Amino acid sequence: MANVCTKLTGTVHSVRLFQIDGFTLVAKTMSTTECIKSRWNVDGYEWKIQCYPAYYDPHDWVDFKLMFLGEARSSNVRASLGCLLIHPRIVSHVVEKTVSHVFKRPKDCSAGISLLRPGSSLPVPASLKDDYLTVQCTITIVKELPELQPAPAPRRAPEQRDRVRHHIRCIR
Numbered sequence: 055m056a057n058v059c060t061k062l063t064g065t066v067h068s069v070r071l072f073q074i075d076g077f078t079l080v081a082k083t084m085s086t087t088e089c090i091k092s093r094w095n096v097d098g099y100e101w102k103i104q105c106y107p108a109y110y111d112p113h114d115w116v117d118f119k120l121m122f123l124g125e126a127r128s129s130n131v132r133a134s135l136g137c138l139l140i141h142p143r144i145v146s147h148v149v150e151k152t153v154s155h156v157f158k159r160p161k162d163c164s165a166g167i168s169l170l171r172p173g174s175s176l177p178v179p180a181s182l183k184d185d186y187l188t189v190q191c192t193i194t195i196v197k198e199l200p201e202l203q204p205a206p207a208p209r210r211a212p213e214q215r216d217r218v219r220h221h222i223r224c225i226r
Contacts, residue, residue: 063196065194077187078185082108089104092105096193104163107187115168117167122162123160131157132155133193134154136152137167151167
């Protein structure tokens, strides 16, 4: 007998690059509570990614949060936000950080993902063209699949039934 696998959930992913040019100036002039926002639509749900360029004092960290803006189609929406720092001068020790959350109502917000700011791990940019922050953000949503109804047993064609009956009569 063959093993059967029934998929109960699926996932939907959306990946975008989040870039802030003139990052040093932005981080130095924003308070720890100010953020830069980006709206996304993933699988029909509205989302907002919030970037806090000056999250911790002394402003060595950048924090990202995911906010749910829509209405859940079922009781809740399971989603995650992944962030990966992208910079040509950072090639080692780059790891995507992820936070997951169950969103139940509009304006629910995930915990933050803190990334070390490039300025604290890199020399000061030599020129304005080097002064930027790029983070690859990935939103992943668990998609509940509709309940599957068992497939009806295959029906035999009339001539097959007649042949089976004929064989049974011959055996008797």
